Amino acid sequence: MSTFGREYRVTTYGESHCKSVGCIIDGVPPGLALSEEDIQVQLTRRRPGQSALTTPRNEKDRVTIQSGCEFGYTLGTPICLTVANQDHRPRDYSETDLYPRPSHADYTYLQKYGVKASSGGGRSSARETIGRVAAGAVAEKYLSEAHGVEIVAFVSSVGGIEMAQMAEGSGGMGGEAFQQLLGSVTRAQVDGNAVRCPDEEAAQRMQEEILECSREKNSTGGTVTCVIRNAPAGLGEPCFDKLEAQLAHAMMSIPATKGFEVGSGFSGTRMQGSEHNDAFEADGQGGLRTRTNHSGGIQGGISNGQSIFFRVAFKPPATISQDQQTATYEGASGVLAARGRHDPCVVPRAVPIVEAMAAIVLMDAVLQQNGRAATRGVLAPVPAHLKGIKPV
């Protein structure tokens, strides 16, 4: 349904042609300094029309905090965030309404709900993601202030073009070059080019690929990679709500996603255990760290304190600016005429959405684990052998 999370609980609403879109966030930690500007910055990054690579519509997308804050601080009560739609009347009927758009959600929404929204795909609209990004920005504010968490996503491939650090020769996701990138990449670097790829050379080629697609009235897919630095150890709720399972759920709920991998991912299936295992060593601060990070910062479904990283696959957008041979809802063959210009590639705009969903998952996991740890903390200590310490 439209609610995500158990203790940090985000409920979104809104489609393309209604009055507004937004969300209610329940479970926000009280006493967090929060302003509309904290949220706006990510909404603006999500907004279309920022470059020649994205759709030209210049939506304003200004967020309003309706509730849950006073004098610049969160109260701990639900925060409702709204963004007005420019285009708030249902679309007039047209011939194209006779056709479910191929690989779009028109057909399945009608199958499921028995009612056809004028936009066709109802909540599958990209505007649905506004509520996610807003809720993610609030989570991120907390995570940053409380734990110095840094969440940075970037475009790692567009069509067949991959950034150099992920290419085969370089050792892939587990390779040194890529690990180094994950350790240092910033949002400023990511926003250094329109395609949001921190490898400038690859970004250039990706940009050309997207423009070429646009000229051909076609679209292309790509991948977004995300790293979470400084996440505390102990997050994730086995057995079903393992941290990677929640991240996968979150990412695969973003429109147009087709795949998710964490740590070594699919390429890890081709490794041997002795090579894949992340050996431990002292971290110099009384704890442990791993020497490698094929696990992607998660072991047994629980964060281990190392960087968490994962990659999300986005298919080429279904809406293209060329005619398509298909069938009407009633089964008659025909041609669905192209209408308007469309985003040939969504991955640059997907970057803040991926970051937002990552922040929401983490914030929820923090609240749950803090509850457990604080509750356990007042009990008498357990015997040594139950803590991995040699009994005397």
Next chain:
Amino acid sequence: MSTFGREYRVTTYGESHCKSVGCIIDGVPPGLALSEEDIQVQLTRRRPGQSALTTPRNEKDRVTIQSGCEFGYTLGTPICLTVANQDHRPRDYSETDLYPRPSHADYTYLQKYGVKASSGGGRSSARETIGRVAAGAVAEKYLSEAHGVEIVAFVSSVGGIEMAQMAEGSGGMGGEAFQQLLGSVTRAQVDGNAVRCPDEEAAQRMQEEILECSREKNSTGGTVTCVIRNAPAGLGEPCFDKLEAQLAHAMMSIPATKGFEVGSGFSGTRMQGSEHNDAFEADGQGGLRTRTNHSGGIQGGISNGQSIFFRVAFKPPATISQDQQTATYEGASGVLAARGRHDPCVVPRAVPIVEAMAAIVLMDAVLQQNGRAATRGVLAPVPAHLKGIKPV
């Protein structure tokens, strides 16, 4: 936590060294004919020790229905299923307990819970999956009887060895050979060889690879592909509980998984929209079907009536039969000595687990969608233009 699903709700319990493992299933449709044998068949497929490729322990794993059934029919009340552990006492303390096993869950479980189970990884034990498989078998019984749903998983790669139908030249997951396989593959075919790969030639090579790993006291990863045939259209609960998001969550909650892709998956990111889009055509029975199936049977997060298929990545098992240079919980460098023999590759045994989680996700989605559809069904019909039919 340990509960999965909203209306078909599975709660599992148990680790390696306790009295029993199992689950409670709430929300089972009443009036379903059900026997212990219906469940046992999948538990037996999951059981280790079935061939030279898996661990030699011969666990019995007989399931008992504790509640929720009478005279061979489900009552609609919670069904508790239990399987006794042979090995039900906590393990004695040994030197190896000083070391968190690399890439296992020992370290993170201790970080999270502050208590070290004698098994180290607590619920990350493979025995935890018994409850899943049992609950999946019940779901599958319903889906099969009510809708003729067929769920078949198989090993599609082991280490670097892929089945021919998925190889590059063949067109990959979207290729004709693979699509044909998905349309017809049966469990009998899958169980035709020990490695559970329906491509006999590849299976032979996979088997050799696993034995080689075993000889080298190492382990290897692999992938499991799963197809769901005859799933009704309309399943999945946008925007957060899209069908692929729930499948991803379910699959990534299985121990040792590192990735998930649905339909065209990661390879779809390299396609163009005009090629990737699945055009519609009349299905000859008054409805629509798609001519291709890059969507993997899900569009906008909702099943469209075509076959649903996805692939899951499993890393090489962390427990290997060779010594490992690592550190103790207290940070001292040292060598964790190998102990006993271990499963060099989990993917053959993962096959029924993947099927089970798929069945659980589907059953839950069916209950939710049936509730919506039945509730809507008693209202007066909506105007034609709200159903994709041209207004007169």
Next chain:
Amino acid sequence: MSTFGREYRVTTYGESHCKSVGCIIDGVPPGLALSEEDIQVQLTRRRPGQSALTTPRNEKDRVTIQSGCEFGYTLGTPICLTVANQDHRPRDYSETDLYPRPSHADYTYLQKYGVKASSGGGRSSARETIGRVAAGAVAEKYLSEAHGVEIVAFVSSVGGIEMAQMAEGSGGMGGEAFQQLLGSVTRAQVDGNAVRCPDEEAAQRMQEEILECSREKNSTGGTVTCVIRNAPAGLGEPCFDKLEAQLAHAMMSIPATKGFEVGSGFSGTRMQGSEHNDAFEADGQGGLRTRTNHSGGIQGGISNGQSIFFRVAFKPPATISQDQQTATYEGASGVLAARGRHDPCVVPRAVPIVEAMAAIVLMDAVLQQNGRAATRGVLAPVPAHLKGIKPV
């Protein structure tokens, strides 16, 4: 938290001094004809300032449908409903802010959240109930159209004044006079007087009692009784989500409630089984009905098709127009000065809130039971002896 329900899921937001209050409703059946006016009617009944008996503030409380509807029909997607606050800035600091108001929520909100809202009690504000009433009106629209359900609440006592039909001599809640009233009472009758009690004579005395309280700068409590007619049999989800448990949860979540009883309630504890048991008889339409209704329409946690009725206790409002001897947050004794005029009795305004929560509980139960029944419906029938029919 701020979400109620599993399949019909209401999330509310807002407090006294923010921009707006309202809710998101997820799980609304698609294809339901719905207008803002359908919702406004109950919001207007909830609004203060309707008579001399309630607070004089004349809030406008106009509802706006932000999403989830097009062309007058619900889409099945989340419906966001908002009502602007007139008073949307945090209150300026004053001396009274040093005192937690006795029996109000100021003290406990600060204990819980560590942040003091300018209104003191944060979400304990009566304005929080606007989202409930709006969401209840949507549920009620469905229940009425689909099943002819009628939900009518009314004031059954104010202070020590009870309506005649409930008085001791009359046989109490189980008595004939009261049962007859429950079978026929309408909202028009209830709204026939300012106090919303369908016994005109008692209403007159209640009104005097309230005015007397007002003159004395004091407040008084009361009870609201609610009947639900034409609810289908089979609603409620044992064992924890029995229908009466969900109704109790819903009602006891309304501000100022102190008690709940269903059917014979507390007076039923003084009856004997032979007298309390509701014997069955044929209902003349192929089914069964009960001859009496001490059960209040619910048996074993499941509706039996008879009228459901229950009673809710409301304490006297904590905010009174007289000075109170108490202590500051910091523990200094002192006098909290009275400020302004306040509602001396909330029960007349609570009537639509009780109705709304009843509708929400019922709608959620209908969706869940419809899911089960439709899912079971496609299986083969069970043997006769499993249906209470004598085996041949």
Next chain:
Amino acid sequence: MSTFGREYRVTTYGESHCKSVGCIIDGVPPGLALSEEDIQVQLTRRRPGQSALTTPRNEKDRVTIQSGCEFGYTLGTPICLTVANQDHRPRDYSETDLYPRPSHADYTYLQKYGVKASSGGGRSSARETIGRVAAGAVAEKYLSEAHGVEIVAFVSSVGGIEMAQMAEGSGGMGGEAFQQLLGSVTRAQVDGNAVRCPDEEAAQRMQEEILECSREKNSTGGTVTCVIRNAPAGLGEPCFDKLEAQLAHAMMSIPATKGFEVGSGFSGTRMQGSEHNDAFEADGQGGLRTRTNHSGGIQGGISNGQSIFFRVAFKPPATISQDQQTATYEGASGVLAARGRHDPCVVPRAVPIVEAMAAIVLMDAVLQQNGRAATRGVLAPVPAHLKGIKPV
């Protein structure tokens, strides 16, 4: 459904005629010392056959911890608790199966599930409460160790006989005598007589009333009052999951309950605000306490640190040892013959069930509030005026 709680989550299973009954508890704090005996003590109090006042069956009801504990400590993983049924085969068919028992759950279970359990009422069986009591004992162990929480329930009335401390003249629930009792009553005192009423004189009369009922082959109702001492302030999750709402939900989910009231309850509706308000005073330890406790320890849905107390109404048991004129499932009038001897009054046995549900609600609230408080705790402090302190 059969799961209760969000962070301390109890899922029960089992009916009268299956192999076992019990529960899985998820979210148990790790590191808690726990033995089967800790649980058994409350199960034994719940067990029938302890005195002439309850049913003569002598069930053994020995609990087994299946999982989640090692070396006498909880692991933080799910704890499965089972109790074998003596009577584990479905009952043979008999003539009485043609009749739904009046005011029992037979009719509604068949309406809901479409399948008739041999026991008639399926999960409405009293044996269902075993899982609750077991899960409550675990919660209670934590609450006692961590916070010194004391939960004591007792029988406050049987039929028309009330304990002296609650009688009209004495000032009722808010009266001094009753408040004093609540402050000191122990389980040992409660178990001092068979009827579990700490007023010996009333207990004597209650006992006679029950025996009289038994002789008359009839049954009687009663009330159970429960006090929770030393609960921390800050528990409860407004607006829908207020502490009293969760307690009401929990109590009204116990079989045979008809009413719930907290603090002043229904009698509070007859009070005026100036009398009902609980003024604050310094507690001598740097905090505040209230001078009276009409609120019952909860204000605005959140515990305030004072004793929490509430009362639960139980109807007379539906199963009586006399013939009843009623109708068959198929609508034929007839006489349902009495069979066997039955418990004429359930309230003495309900005492540990009420305590268990109270403990479960509290434990869940503690986990949630601890999560919030710990999460907020690492943020910078808010300005003074947001904490009820006069700004300088």
